[in-house]
Amino acid sequence: MEFFYSDSIYKNKIVLDINESRHCLKVLRKKIDDDVDVVDGRGNLYNGQIISFENNKCQIEIKNKHENYDQRKHYIHIAISPIKSQNRIEWFIEKSVELGIDEISFIQCERTLKKTVKIDRLYKTAIVAMKQTLKATIPKINNIIKINDFLENCKEKNRYICHLENSLRKSLFSFDEKIINNKNCILVGPEGDFTIDEINRSEKYQFQPITLGSSRLRTETAGVVACHLLNIINDK
Amino acid sequence: MEFFYSDSIYKNKIVLDINESRHCLKVLRKKIDDDVDVVDGRGNLYNGQIISFENNKCQIEIKNKHENYDQRKHYIHIAISPIKSQNRIEWFIEKSVELGIDEISFIQCERTLKKTVKIDRLYKTAIVAMKQTLKATIPKINNIIKINDFLENCKEKNRYICHLENSLRKSLFSFDEKIINNKNCILVGPEGDFTIDEINRSEKYQFQPITLGSSRLRTETAGVVACHLLNIINDK
Numbered sequence: 201m202e203f204f205y206s207d208s209i210y211k212n213k214i215v216l217d218i219n220e221s222r223h224c225l226k227v228l229r230k231k232i233d234d235d236v237d238v239v240d241g242r243g244n245l246y247n248g249q250i251i252s253f254e255n256n257k258c259q260i261e262i263k264n265k266h267e268n269y270d271q272r273k274h275y276i277h278i279a280i281s282p283i284k285s286q287n288r289i290e291w292f293i294e295k296s297v298e299l300g301i302d303e304i305s306f307i308q309c310e311r312t313l314k315k316t317v318k319i320d321r322l323y324k325t326a327i328v329a330m331k332q333t334l335k336a337t338i339p340k341i342n343n344i345i346k347i348n349d350f351l352e353n354c355k356e357k358n359r360y361i362c363h364l365e366n367s368l369r370k371s372l373f374s375f376d377e378k379i380i381n382n383k384n385c386i387l388v389g390p391e392g393d394f395t396i397d398e399i400n401r402s403e404k405y406q407f408q409p410i411t412l413g414s415s416r417l418r419t420e421t422a423g424v425v426a427c428h429l430l431n432i433i434n435d436k
Numbered sequence: 437m438e439f440f441y442s443d444s445i446y447k448n449k450i451v452l453d454i455n456e457s458r459h460c461l462k463v464l465r466k467k468i469d470d471d472v473d474v475v476d477g478r479g480n481l482y483n484g485q486i487i488s489f490e491n492n493k494c495q496i497e498i499k500n501k502h503e504n505y506d507q508r509k510h511y512i513h514i515a516i517s518p519i520k521s522q523n524r525i526e527w528f529i530e531k532s533v534e535l536g537i538d539e540i541s542f543i544q545c546e547r548t549l550k551k552t553v554k555i556d557r558l559y560k561t562a563i564v565a566m567k568q569t570l571k572a573t574i575p576k577i578n579n580i581i582k583i584n585d586f587l588e589n590c591k592e593k594n595r596y597i598c599h600l601e602n603s604l605r606k607s608l609f610s611f612d613e614k615i616i617n618n619k620n621c622i623l624v625g626p627e628g629d630f631t632i633d634e635i636n637r638s639e640k641y642q643f644q645p646i647t648l649g650s651s652r653l654r655t656e657t658a659g660v661v662a663c664h665l666l667n668i669i670n671d672k
Contacts, residue, residue, distance in 0.1 A: 291527065298657050299649075333652045373672060413535075413671050416569045421534050428664060435649050436609060 202228065203245075203331045204238045214238050214248055214260040221258035224250075236260060241327065241338035245269040269336040274434040275383040277303040277356050280423045281390035282314040282344060289317065290325045292420040296427045297329035297339060306344040311392040317344050347387075347398055351405045356385035361407040362422055363394045369411040372429045379433045386410070386426040391419055438464065439481075439567045440474045450474050450484055450496040457494035460486075472496060477563065477574035481505040505572040510670040511619040513539040513592055516659045517626035518550040518580060525553065526561045528656040532663040533565035533575060542580040547628040553580050583623075583634055587641045592621035597643040598658055599630050605647040608665045615669045622646070622662040627655055 204224060208215040216224060216238070224230045230250060238246045238260060244267055248260040278301060283289050296304065306317050319341055326338045358378050363369070372379065387394075387407060394402070399409070412425050440460060444451040452460060452474070460466045466486055474482045474496060480503055484496040514537060519525050532540065542553050555577055562574045594614050599605070608615065623630075623643060630638070635645070648661050 295657055295660075298651060298653055299661075300651055332654065335651075371672065413667060415534060415536055415571075415667075417534055418568065421531055424531075424660075425535075425664060428661060429668070431649060431651070432665075432668075436607065 201334060202237070203334055203336075204236055205241060205327050205331055206238050207240065209238075209240055209244075209246070212262050214246060214262060216258040216260065218256050221253070221256055224258050225253065230258075239269070239330065239336040241330065241336070243268050243271060243337045245336045272300065272434070273381040274379070274430070275302045275356070276300065276427060276430045277305065277383070277385040278388060278423050278427055279305040279307050279350055279354075279385060280388040281309050281312045281419060282306045282317050283391075283419050284314050286318060286321070288418075288420045290322065292423045293322050293325045293341070294329045295424045297326050297335070298333045299424070299427050300335075300431050301339045301427050302337075303340040303342070305342040305350060307347045307350045307387070308344050309347045309390050309398055310395045311390045313390070315344070319343050348401065351402055351407070354385055354405065356383040358382055358384040359387075359402075359405065359407040360385070360410045360426075361387040361389075361394070361399065361402045362410050362412050362426060363389060363399055364416070365393070365396065365399060367399075367409055369409040372410055372412075372426075372433065375408070375410075376433045376436075379430060381434070384430055386430070388419060388423045388426060437570060438473070439570055439572075440472055441477060441563050441567055442474050443476065445474075445476055445482070445498075448498050449487075450482060450498060452494040452496065454492050457489070457492055460494050461489065466494075475505070475566065475572040477566065477572070479504050479507060479573045481572045508536065508670070509617040510615070510666070511538045511592070512536065512663055512666045513541065513619070513621040514624060514659050514663055515541040515543050515586055515590075515621060516624040517545050517548045517655060518542045518553050519627075519655050520550050522554060522557070524654075524656045526558065528659045529558050529561045529577070530565045531660045533562050533571070534569045535660070535663050536571075536667050537575045537663050538573075539576040539578070541578040541586060543583045543586045543623065544580050545583045545626050545634055546631045547626045549626065551580070555579055584637065587638055587643070590621055590641065592619040594618055594620040595623075595638075595641065595643040596621070596646045597623040597625075597630070597635065597638045598646050598648050598662060599625060599635055600652070601629070601632065601635060603635075603645055605645040608646055608648075608662075608669065611644070611646075612669045612672075615666060617670070620666050622666070624655060624659045624662060
């Protein structure tokens with residue numbers, strides 16, 4: 201089974217872009233009249249049939265549309281300090297999409313070393329991971345903002361912050377009743393952790409301190425582990 | 437805090453190799469008489485003091501030795517089909533060491549495309565991840581063997597196999613009483629999954645079928661998720 205991605209979806213027709221068309225026709229050797237499945241990254245899956253191949257672009261007639269194909273009852277938002285290595289950021293995007301994520305924000309903290317993020321490249325990574333894992337939705341990816349602006353504007357009701365300071369930090373499992381079928385946001389800090397000021401300020405905005413276990417994790421690993429835990433708690 | 441690694445440990449003295457010595461002296465600007473922490477990858481942490489710098493190698497006098505520094509009550513063994521991309525194998529090693537793993541085996545299944553694994557490079561990756569996460573133990577990494585040989589010789593009492601076939605597959609959480617403080621082994625198959633024959637044969641050797649959740653995961657992600665779940669169940 202294979203999903204194609206397109207953002208050119210019309211009433212009865214889908215057009216694949218040049219890269220997707222090449223993959224469809226040259227690599228997978230699909231022919232006119234073959235059935236294909238296309239997702240739009242917004243939760244819709246289309247079953248269609250190839251009708252032509254014009255200007256190196258594959259044209260598909262829509263036979264069926266499944267709305268909200270991979271809709272879930274819970275919502276996962278991870279707000280993470282960008283890592284210095286773009287590869288490690290892309291890896292975080294790939295793995296969190298595989299596990300299931302709805303929204304990713306980048307936050308600039310006092311100890312964040314990287315000030316910019318290549319959002320376009322991250323969307324490409326997210327699309328590949330979505331297709332690979334047979335999903336129909338690309339997460340929303342928000343460009344970097346200052347942590348204080350993020351705290352003020354966070355929309356999710358259940359809010360958690362992972363840090364390593366010596367204070368009472370609970371396991372996410374102790375919040376499981378709140379987490380199940382709800383909207384959850386977790387903050388993940390930079391290498392070197394959040395500052396005490398940032399932790400105190402987050403608590404004013406109802407972010408609860410949590411621990412991700414006994415190991416000291418890299419930032420991108422902490423992001424993936426946080427995403428995995430929210431999914432496990434909702435899957436159980 | 438920073439750990440150095442050495443496999444040249446004598447009665448009262450440690451010698452760092454050229455790379456570790458350069459990192460110690462040029463990057464971290466340590467000087468003679470400075471205190472340093474060294475791990476041997478076999479569970480021992482040494483506190484010491486730099487005494488000299490001969491032939492580009494840093495000599496350290498041992499002040500204290502902590503045996504079994506990161507010993508845990510549980511044992512995690514993941515047996516995984518190697519992935520085609522060496523990068524993705526190295527990523528699996530890095531992340532499983534960060535989360536905590538004791539033994540990694542590579543298994544050649546019917547649908548495994550990669551027939552060899554560069555074990556030396558994987559040990560290097562494991563050493564970097566061990567130091568990064570302030571651990572003292574490198575996992576045992578076993579070279580690739582045929583799945584049937586692995587099934588016959590597996591030493592762990594609790595045995596699980598993750599696959600995607602339509603049969604009764606339980607969550608790892610349903611085995612939590614067995615898993616806690618015990619020796620556990622999980623089999624992770626190739627892209628394209630284990631064959632029915634392999635699954636049936638594993639069940640003869642008491643491997644219980646499990647599911648890792650509702651998402652279709654890449655092989656290396658499944659390996660990390662399996663390792664994370666065993667750690668969570670033991671940490672709870």
